[in-house]
Amino acid sequence: MPKRSQEFSYQVKQLRTNQTEAEKKLWKYLRAKRFAGFKFKRQQPIDNYIADFCCMRGRLIIEIDGGHHQTQRSYDERRTIYLNEQGFRVLRFWNNEVMSNIDAVLQTISLALVPSPFPGDRAHLNSYSAPSPGSLREGGRSRHTAGDPPGLWRGQERVQRLEFISMRKTTITVLREMKKDRRKIAALTCYDYSTAQLLNQAGIDILLIGDSLGMVKLGYSSTLPVTVEDIVYHTRIVSRGNRSALLVADMPFMSYQASKEESIRNAGKMLKAGAEAVKLEGGVEVAPIIRALRAIGIPVMGHIGMTPQSVNAFGGYKVQGRQKAQAAKILSDAKVVEKAGAFAIVLECVPAGLAKRITRTVKVPVIGIGAGADCDGQVLVIDDLLGLSAPPSPRFVKRYANLRDSIKRAAVDYAREVRTGKFPDEAHSYT
Numbered sequence: 001m002p003k004r005s006q007e008f009s010y011q012v013k014q015l016r017t018n019q020t021e022a023e024k025k026l027w028k029y030l031r032a033k034r035f036a037g038f039k040f041k042r043q044q045p046i047d048n049y050i051a052d053f054c055c056m057r058g059r060l061i062i063e064i065d066g067g068h069h070q071t072q073r074s075y076d077e078r079r080t081i082y083l084n085e086q087g088f089r090v091l092r093f094w095n096n097e098v099m100s101n102i103d104a105v106l107q108t109i110s111l112a113l114v115p116s117p118f119p120g121d122r123a124h125l126n127s128y129s130a131p132s133p134g135s136l137r138e139g140g141r142s143r144h145t146a147g148d149p150p151g152l153w154r155g156q157e158r159v160q161r162l163e164f165i166s167m168r169k170t171t172i173t174v175l176r177e178m179k180k181d182r183r184k185i186a187a188l189t190c191y192d193y194s195t196a197q198l199l200n201q202a203g204i205d206i207l208l209i210g211d212s213l214g215m216v217k218l219g220y221s222s223t224l225p226v227t228v229e230d231i232v233y234h235t236r237i238v239s240r241g242n243r244s245a246l247l248v249a250d251m252p253f254m255s256y257q258a259s260k261e262e263s264i265r266n267a268g269k270m271l272k273a274g275a276e277a278v279k280l281e282g283g284v285e286v287a288p289i290i291r292a293l294r295a296i297g298i299p300v301m302g303h304i305g306m307t308p309q310s311v312n313a314f315g316g317y318k319v320q321g322r323q324k325a326q327a328a329k330i331l332s333d334a335k336v337v338e339k340a341g342a343f344a345i346v347l348e349c350v351p352a353g354l355a356k357r358i359t360r361t362v363k364v365p366v367i368g369i370g371a372g373a374d375c376d377g378q379v380l381v382i383d384d385l386l387g388l389s390a391p392p393s394p395r396f397v398k399r400y401a402n403l404r405d406s407i408k409r410a411a412v413d414y415a416r417e418v419r420t421g422k423f424p425d426e427a428h429s430y431t
C-alpha cells in the first residue's frame, strides 16, 4: 500500500465522516454488497485521488458531484483520464440526480456493471455519455485507451465474464414505496427466457405474462382462447430468466370467473410455475375472487377500464369511461378492487383525466396502458414496443424499435448469401 501524507489521510477521514445527503442516499443501495452482490467502498483512495464510491471487482468508480464541479471540469477530466488508464470506468452524477431520480442512477450503474449479452453490442455503454449538467453522464473524455481492443474500455474484459446480474428485486412493498415517492413504475409483458433477462438488465420493474400472448405469440384474434396451461408454460420459461422484476401472471378467460375454488386452483398453478402474483380483469364483479385469493396469500393485480376479455361485451376494443356513468363505474371499480385487496391496478384505455383522478384516489399503484401520463406507471405489450407486432397498433402504442424490418432484412440477407454461396465463408467454417 502506498504511503500517504497525513493531510491526505485526514481528508479521506473527513470525507467519510461528512457524507452529503446524496452520498447517504446512494450508499443505502450500495452498502453491504446490496447491489447485485458487488462490494463498494466509500471515499476510496486510488493513488492521489479519492473516489466517492469504488467497486474494485467491477472496476467502477461513482462520483456524486455538487455544483462546484461545474467550475472544475478540466481537473475532473484529467482525473477521469488517469482513472481510466488504471482500468476504472468513472460515472458521474449530480447531487440532484441522486436525490430526485435514484432509479435512473441505479439503472445506469447496473448497466455499467452488466456486460452486454451480445458480443459487440455496446449500445448500453454509449447511452449515458451526454456530458451536460442535469443528465446522467460518464466522467471525463473517451474511456478508450491505447492498448484496448477497438471499442472496448479498459476493464470491460473483466466484467464481460460476469454472469447475469440483476438490480434490486421489485416486490409489492417496493411498488408501494415507488408510488409514495412518486417514482414511475415501468412494466412490460414478457413471454420468454431471453427477453426476461434483457428486461431485467434494462431495469424493468414488473414482467407480466399477459394473456396478450394469445394474440402476439399464438396467433389468435383475441385473448379469449388462451388457457391456464398456456400461461403456466410461459410463466415457467420467463421465471427461469427473471431475477429482479416482480413476475405477474395473467389469469386467462374463464380461469377465475366460474368459482372461487377454481380461481384458487388456477392461481395456485401460476404461483407454482414461478409467478409472484396474478392479474385478473374486472371490477366489482370479481371483488369476491380477489378477496378469496388474498385470503390464502396470493397477491392480486386488478385490471379495469377496457378489459380485453370482455371485448364482445364492449363491441370491440374501445376507449371506456368517456360517458359520465361509465367513468363513475370505472372509478368505483378502482375503489372496490383496492378494498378487496389488490396490490396494484392496471387501467386500460380510459381518458387521461379519469386516469389521473383514479390514480390520485386509490393508494395502490395504478399502471396505465392507454391511460395518459399521470398514472403511477405504464405497461406495454413488448411486441408492440419492439415493433414486432403487425400494424396497425392502437394509438397508445409507441414503437421504440422496428424489429419486424430488422428481422426480415436479416433473413433476406441470410437467404441471399446461402443461395449465392457467400455463407458460410472460411471465417465461419472449421479447418
Ligand code: KIV
Pocket (backbone or CB within 6 Å): 189, 208, 209, 210, 211, 212, 213, 250, 303, 346, 369, 379, 380, 381
Ligand atoms: O395481457 C396483457 O398483456 C395485458 C396488459 C397489456 C396489461 O393485460
